Every structure is written in C-alpha cells, then in structure tokens.
Amino acid sequence: MWKCPKCGRTFKNENQHHYCGKAPETVDEYILAQDEGIRDMLQSVRLAIKGELPDATEKISWSMPTYWKGTNIIHFAASKKHIGLYPGPEAVEQFAEKLDEAGCAYSKGSIRIPYAGELPLGLIAEIAAWCRDTGNHA
Secondary structure (H helix, E strand, O other): OEEOOOOOOEEOOOOOOOOOOOOOOOHHHHHHOOOHHHHHHHHHHHHHHHHHOOOOEEEEEOOEEEEEOOOEEEEEEEOOOEEEEEOOHHHHHHOHHHHHHHOOEEEOOEEEEEOOOOOOHHHHHHHHHHHHHHOOOO
16 A cells, blocks of 8 residues: 555555545646646647537546536546546447557556657547547546
8 A cells, every 4th residue: 555645645556646635626727737748738638629529518527627518428637657538438449449550558448548659639539529429428
C-alpha cells in the first residue's frame, strides 16, 4: 500500500494518480491541474471531441472530463503514461483495428493513448461521432 504524502489517502499502487483534496468542477480546472507537459494534449483531445459533439454538455463526471447529452457519451482522463479515452465497450470493439494501427492499447471500454507520438485526433473524433450516432455510450 502506498500513502500519498500530501493528502494521506492510501492506494494499492505506488504513486497512484489521484486528486488531493477537492476534485475539479470544470474541464478547464481539470486540465490546469495536470502536468504542464500534457495540458496541450488534453486540450487537443477536448477539441476533437467537442468538434463532433457540439450539442453535448461538457462536465466532470467520475472525476474526469465527460460529454453528456441525456447520458454520458464519452470521457477522457490523464494518466501517468497515457491519456485514457472511455467510450464504452462497443466502441472499443468497433474500432479495435484502427486502434491497433494507431498504436493504442485497449481493453473493455477503455483506450490508452500514449503520450509519446502523435495523438490520433481524427480517430478520437470518429469514435466520439460513432458513440453519438449509435447511442453506444460510455
């Protein structure tokens, strides 16, 4: 068990990413709370999703940026070594081949986009649009 020296919470994993104190209330706050080196990447992911979901409400849900229209459509989050994209298991299955081509790891309902390399922003936008159009949501 690892105990955060700032907030005193204990976690299973050493140096587990978490929020000390109050979680951010807006996506802007969320992005500003991340390491400076990944803020631009998060902003790019945000814009790719917003471009496909202009009518969705942008909010924080499950402590991560979420796009909502009657239900959660898609989420994203910063992790230690990647950006997590959470479109739901049907989307991951639908885009598995393209995710392999883009060098993204994935499992049921989650996609891990490495910080190293170019962000697959077109693919992220395509996944967001697919979730909107099919009703398969996070």
